[in-house]
Amino acid sequence: xxxxxxxxxxxxxxxxxxxxxxxxxxxxxxxxxxxxxxxxxxxxxxxxxxxxxxxxxxxxxxxxxxxxxxxxxxxxxxxxxxxxxxxxxxxxxxxxxxxxxxxxxxxxxxxxxxxxxxxxxxxxxxxxxxxxxxxxxxxxxxxxxxxxxxxxxxxxxxxxxxxxxxxxxxxxxxxxxxxxxxxxxxxxxxxxxxxxxxxxxxxxxxxxxxxxxxxxxxxxxxxxxxxxxxxxxxxxxxxxxxxxxxxxxxxxxxxxxxxxxxxxxxxxxxxxxxxxxxxxxxxxxxxxxxxxxxxxxxxxxxxxxxxxxxxxxxxxxxxxxxxxxxxxxxxxxxxxxxxxxxxxxxxxxxxxxxxxxxxxxxxxxxxxxxxxxxxxxxxxxxxxxxxxxxxxxxx
Amino acid sequence: xxxxxxxxxxxxxxxxxxxxxxxxxxxxxxxxxxxxxxxxxxxxxxxxxxxxxxxxxxxxxxxxxxxxxxxxxxxxxxxxxxxxxxxxxxxxxxxxxxxxxxxxxxxxxxxxxxxxxxxxxxxxxxxxxxxxxxxxxxxxxxxxxxxxxxxxxxxxxxxxxxxxxxxxxxxxxxxxxxxxxxxxxxxxxxxxxxxxxxxxxxxxxxxxxxxxxxxxxxxxxxxxxxxxxxxxxxxxxxxxxxxxxxxxxxxxxxxxxxxxxxxxxxxxxxxxxxxxxxxxxxxxxxxxxxxxxxxxxxxxxxxxxxxxxxxxxxxxxxxxxxxxxxxxxxxxxxxxxxxxxxxxxxxxxxxxxxxxxxxxxxxxxx
Numbered sequence: 001x002x003x004x005x006x007x008x009x010x011x012x013x014x015x016x017x018x019x020x021x022x023x024x025x026x027x028x029x030x031x032x033x034x035x036x037x038x039x040x041x042x043x044x045x046x047x048x049x050x051x052x053x054x055x056x057x058x059x060x061x062x063x064x065x066x067x068x069x070x071x072x073x074x075x076x077x078x079x080x081x082x083x084x085x086x087x088x089x090x091x092x093x094x095x096x097x098x099x100x101x102x103x104x105x106x107x108x109x110x111x112x113x114x115x116x117x118x119x120x121x122x123x124x125x126x127x128x129x130x131x132x133x134x135x136x137x138x139x140x141x142x143x144x145x146x147x148x149x150x151x152x153x154x155x156x157x158x159x160x161x162x163x164x165x166x167x168x169x170x171x172x173x174x175x176x177x178x179x180x181x182x183x184x185x186x187x188x189x190x191x192x193x194x195x196x197x198x199x200x201x202x203x204x205x206x207x208x209x210x211x212x213x214x215x216x217x218x219x220x221x222x223x224x225x226x227x228x229x230x231x232x233x234x235x236x237x238x239x240x241x242x243x244x245x246x247x248x249x250x251x252x253x254x255x256x257x258x259x260x261x262x263x264x265x266x267x268x269x270x271x272x273x274x275x276x277x278x279x280x281x282x283x284x285x286x287x288x289x290x291x292x293x294x295x296x297x298x299x300x301x302x303x304x305x306x307x308x309x310x311x312x313x314x315x316x317x318x319x320x321x322x323x324x325x326x327x328x329x330x331x332x333x334x335x336x337x338x339x340x341x342x343x344x345x346x347x348x349x350x351x352x353x354x355x356x357x358x359x360x361x362x363x364x365x366x367x368x369x370x371x372x373x374x375x376x377x378x379x380x381x382x383x384x385x386x387x388x389x390x391x392x393x394x395x
Numbered sequence: 396x397x398x399x400x401x402x403x404x405x406x407x408x409x410x411x412x413x414x415x416x417x418x419x420x421x422x423x424x425x426x427x428x429x430x431x432x433x434x435x436x437x438x439x440x441x442x443x444x445x446x447x448x449x450x451x452x453x454x455x456x457x458x459x460x461x462x463x464x465x466x467x468x469x470x471x472x473x474x475x476x477x478x479x480x481x482x483x484x485x486x487x488x489x490x491x492x493x494x495x496x497x498x499x500x501x502x503x504x505x506x507x508x509x510x511x512x513x514x515x516x517x518x519x520x521x522x523x524x525x526x527x528x529x530x531x532x533x534x535x536x537x538x539x540x541x542x543x544x545x546x547x548x549x550x551x552x553x554x555x556x557x558x559x560x561x562x563x564x565x566x567x568x569x570x571x572x573x574x575x576x577x578x579x580x581x582x583x584x585x586x587x588x589x590x591x592x593x594x595x596x597x598x599x600x601x602x603x604x605x606x607x608x609x610x611x612x613x614x615x616x617x618x619x620x621x622x623x624x625x626x627x628x629x630x631x632x633x634x635x636x637x638x639x640x641x642x643x644x645x646x647x648x649x650x651x652x653x654x655x656x657x658x659x660x661x662x663x664x665x666x667x668x669x670x671x672x673x674x675x676x677x678x679x680x681x682x683x684x685x686x687x688x689x690x691x692x693x694x695x696x697x698x699x700x701x702x703x704x705x706x707x708x709x710x711x712x713x714x715x716x717x718x719x720x721x722x723x724x725x726x727x728x729x730x731x732x733x734x735x736x737x738x739x740x741x742x743x744x745x746x747x748x749x750x751x752x753x754x755x756x757x758x759x760x761x
Contacts, residue, residue, distance in 0.1 A: 240396070244756075255758055262761035270758060271749040279701045282675035286399035293400070302668040365657075371667055372660035376640045379655035 004042075004053040006060045012037060012051075013064040027071045031107040034070070040106045044090065048102050056292055073108050076339045080149065081105045081112030085158050087231040089177075092216040092224050097177070101156070113154035115145040115178060115202055116225065120395060122147075123366050125160075126169045126222060127385075127393065130204060132161035132176065139163075139176065139214075141184075141207040147360070151187045151200040152336060154180050158228060159209075160221050165391040172390055173221030177213040184208070194352045195332040198340065229362075240288065241281060247314045247350070248277035250343070254321055261323050270321075273314055280306045298375040305367045308357035315351040322347050397682040399675055405470045412449070412474040415442065420480035422727040428481055429586040429730075435552050440482040443471075444510030450488040451508025453685075454496065459505030465619065469626035469681035476630025476706075479587040479730045483513050485624065486549025490516035493619035494557045497612035498568050498604040503555060515553035516616060517571075517593055519546045523743030524617040524695065525751045528610050532595060534562035538602055540569060543594035548741075550591040551580040558600065559613050567605030568612060571598050585737035587730055618695050621742035622680035625698035628706035629677045631735050632670050635709035635728070639663065639716050646718075659716060666709055673698075673705040696752040700745040703738060710735035 020033045034040055035049045042058050044050025065072075075082055082105070089101055104110040121128035130143025141161055151157070157178040164172030178185070184207035189197035216224040244252055255262065255270055283299065283306065290297045319326040330346035342350055358364040372378045385393055401409070419439050428434055444450035452467045454460020461467075468489065475484055487507060491514030495504045506512040518529060532542035540560050550556065556576055558569045575598035583590040604612060640663060643654030653659060680698035683691045710732040714721040721728045739745065753760060 252756075252758060259759075262759075264761050267753070267758070267760050268746075268749075271753055274756065274758065275697050275700050275749060275752065276672075278697050279672035279676045282399060282679050282697075283672045285396055286675045286678065289398065289400050299671045302664075302671045305664075305668055306672065365661065368661040368664035369657065371664035372654075376636075376660075376663055376667060378640060378644060378660050378663065379652045381655055381657060382651065 004051055004057065006057060009042065009053065009057055009060050010064055013039060013061055017068050022068055022070045028107060028109065030071055031073055035103050035106055048098055049106055073106060078108045078111055080114050084114055084228045084231055085112040088158060088215060088224060088228045091227050110155040111150055111153050113148050113151045113157045115148060115157045115159040117147045118144060119146050123363055128160060128162060130161045132163050132174055137211050139209045139211065141204045141209055143204050145202040146190070148200045148202050149198060150338060151180065151202050152189065153338060156180060160225050162390060163218055166389050168387055169385060169390045169393065170222045172219055174218050175215045175221040175224040176209050177215060178207065178209055182207050189336055191334055194349055196335040196337055198337055240285065243278060243281065247311060248274060251314055251318050251321065261321050266317065266321055269317055273317060276310055280310055301367060301371050301375060304361065305364050308364055311354040311357045315347065315354040318347045319351050397679055399678040399682065401470065405467060408467055409470050409474055412471055416474060416478040416480050420478045425479060425481060425587060425730065426727065434589055435481045435483060437552065439480065441510060443482060444488065450510045454492060454504055454508040458501060458508060460508040464685035465623060466681045466685045469623050469677065472623050472627040473630035476627035477634045479734050481587045483549035483552050485620070486515040486553065487513045489623055490616060490620045491557050494568060494613065494616035497615040500603050503570055512554040513552050514555050514557060515547055515550040517544045517547050517550065517556045517558040519544060520548040520590065520741045521546065522617060523747045524614050524621055528566045528613060529559050530561055532558055532560040534560045534567065534569060534600065536563050538569065538600050539597045540571060540595040540600050541597055543592065545592045546581065546590045547593050548588060548590060550578050550593050551589050556593065557603070562605065564605060566609050568603040568609055569600040570603055571595065571600045575599055585733045587734060588737060617742060618691055619684055621699050622684050622695040624738060624742055625677040625680050625702035628702035628738055629670065629674050631706040631731050632673060632709035635713035635731050636663065636666055636670060639713045642717055662712060666712055669705045669708060673702045676701045693752065693755050696748040696755065699743055700748040703745045706735040707739050
């Protein structure tokens, strides 16, 4: 790690801004220059958008750039690339792969999606059956993936496949980078209970992937996928929010503005949720303080569970607090959003969308298993599938 | 933002308190004492209060204390919660001491801080910070007190009582020596925290403070008590979780450790999540109390309503998940259940604190 200080970084940001004034520079050009200056993600290696600096110094860069009105790289739209693909490529990619993919990924020129879940492999991801068969310098891939956010705008995907069905399921997987424009890749919108199609199904029919696009060794796909999934959970609960930030603020405001909707029972529930939201906010703050001093606690795995519980209870309350309007919905039109817009839609949308919070990125049930086994050290459930070849598993 | 972590100094303090309590307040001895003639371990109290100086942690050095802060007091309470040690810490080192600090007293404080005297704040333990000034005890023009107060924590071992009483010129805080009061110990739901009814019949007293600030002085003492009790509740909850996890790992039924059943694992994971939140709220309350932050009333209401419920849930789960063993007198779980249920009522119930919060954060009732 380098010995860069906050002041060094401020000076580097100053140089970047002087050479590329945000007001008169094209957005993409600015972002590329920022990447090349090592100010994209300062904890990444030099030459790959970083400076080998401590991760927490990124905040210094962000604050300086925000002050100068510099464009951002729209991290919510490209969140899967930033949060999951990038750390995996950094850890397992070849030098060529890192040089080719990381820069356009970070600037948002190339959007990434994640081809992990399948209709028969959700919580039990290691059961996946999308086959990749070697053919010379290429692999031929056949199978179906599901719940794939932003697949319809993605240029690349991180993809886990089955390459050896004769060994137990956690072995015999291989991890690839898949070009979404290749022949045989078909993306179909998957309409959700909210009316919109935030996710897709992706059908892979005879897709040919060069061996050069493999990440990690053949058969080591599970290990690579673990890196991706660990980074997914780290990304959750990242930013400091003020008191009454998010949905609790919206519901509290309705309570204050619309006295005619108040009942004693709703008051009781609102106060309980207010306390719960404040407690979760403080727990998130404590977690960030632990990370900042380099002592991450096991609390992180609990925060996603807390968030899902809270969002679901709050959105349910919000509908009831809406009175007659709670019976109405804002828009059932089939749309294909690039990101989830919880605050921009109506209470009905929020209620329905929040149901996904306890399913996406690991169900609450799986998270409870992780907490009880890895944090509390309780014994795992007996596994009947551990030593059985994948092809012999009941399905 | 407040520092919600434990400092190294605080972790050292925790370690030394835990070592001492492991040695001297093991479960068997705590249980045996509950039915003895000496339900409180005053020898242990002297070690904690006088030898280690923990009774005066938050008292300035010039008043005979350690000059630390309420953050450190909270750490001690967390450990006392873990062990349900039978010592009058909450009554003396927290409530009475906070009242004397708020009253600007300089005579009694050094003696309480040094562990020389045990104090108690003569209010029912159920009193919430926003309860208003109590009217059960009155003072005449000579300062003699008459009246009574029920269910006072730690009064049975107190050498001196800090008494809110209404005199001819309005409310005041008075100090009464043990000899001037009639203290009748009552049978307490919590076997390890003793309660007593206290009455005064023309008891001679010393006026500590009166005038416009006295009501807020009492409220401040109750806020300190309620805010720090949250840390004790975190300790209770953590013990219940730790003990239950340990038990479920070694108890076999249906040919597997009971802890491998998902139905039970999920309940413990939820409990863990609750404790993560509870600890953050308790730390925040302790930190705002330590720094005198203007957010104290909100922080205390959030911490109390969270930690009361979490400690109780943890204790109830502990009894249930221990099965038949959890119902027995010989297993410690019941001591924690009794402490948790009593603490839920102490210094304001969760509902009471939420009602206070409604006013503080402008969420008016229907």
